[in-house]
Amino acid sequence: MKKEEQTIDKIILSFKEWLEGKHSKGTNSTRVARVRRIAKYYNILEEYSCDHCESLIYSLTYTKGDKVDGNEPKTDIVINGDYISGLNSLKQALEEFVSFLDDIGYVSPAKHNKKTIFIGGFEEFKRYVGPKCRNEVNAFCKKERESHNGVCEYCGQKAQLQSAHVTDRPIIIKKILNEHFFQKSENNYEVDLELFFDLFRQEHTPIRDKIFFLCKKCHNELDNKKTITIQDIKNKRGY
Numbered sequence: 001m002k003k004e005e006q007t008i009d010k011i012i013l014s015f016k017e018w019l020e021g022k023h024s025k026g027t028n029s030t031r032v033a034r035v036r037r038i039a040k041y042y043n044i045l046e047e048y049s050c051d052h053c054e055s056l057i058y059s060l061t062y063t064k065g066d067k068v069d070g071n072e073p074k075t076d077i078v079i080n081g082d083y084i085s086g087l088n089s090l091k092q093a094l095e096e097f098v099s100f101l102d103d104i105g106y107v108s109p110a111k112h113n114k115k116t117i118f119i120g121g122f123e124e125f126k127r128y129v130g131p132k133c134r135n136e137v138n139a140f141c142k143k144e145r146e147s148h149n150g151v152c153e154y155c156g157q158k159a160q161l162q163s164a165h166v167t168d169r170p171i172i173i174k175k176i177l178n179e180h181f182f183q184k185s186e187n188n189y190e191v192d193l194e195l196f197f198d199l200f201r202q203e204h205t206p207i208r209d210k211i212f213f214l215c216k217k218c219h220n221e222l223d224n225k226k227t228i229t230i231q232d233i234k235n236k237r238g239y
């Protein structure tokens, strides 16, 4: 067995343990089997490191509309039977596997071989890398955000939800830089960006404790007007 296969095999075993008690035994073992099936076709861990499996999830998406329009499935995985429900079950299993990887804060060891290095001060880092940090947060919070069904955690109104940090993003960024990256001279960091984003993701786990999901107005009142506080939102949650 190749090293790659050993790694995914081990991780799928801990996924199996992680699933215990979440669904019925039967459901758990089909989910595990489905992830194994996907792993035969794709390098799930690499896909996860690359874009959080977003494009892989997209390629497993096949809807009634696609079928009506005569679109071919976007994946090479062969389904015996109905492609819509078959791919949908694979996708569901993969999404749960992604939640599991989020939960354990999975970081690919191989990734650190190819480095992209930023050299500069904190302000420059914020300016150039900050926007990607914001997008990353949105991407890896997507599931948790969707679980709120568009209801603001503070005012309870239906809205397009935004992700609000318990700790401000720049503080998180600064903390990671100071703890993990060597300063060549004063306020001059040398940052391996891949590693930075892994650490950045880990800082946001578990998402529930790090991010609030608010409507635009409440988010603004928390961040800019300071008329509501983090404690107010925690009180709404009951802790």
Ligand SMILES: [Zn+2]
Binding pocket: 152, 153, 154, 155, 156, 157, 214, 215, 216, 217, 218, 219
């Ligand atoms: Zn609100």
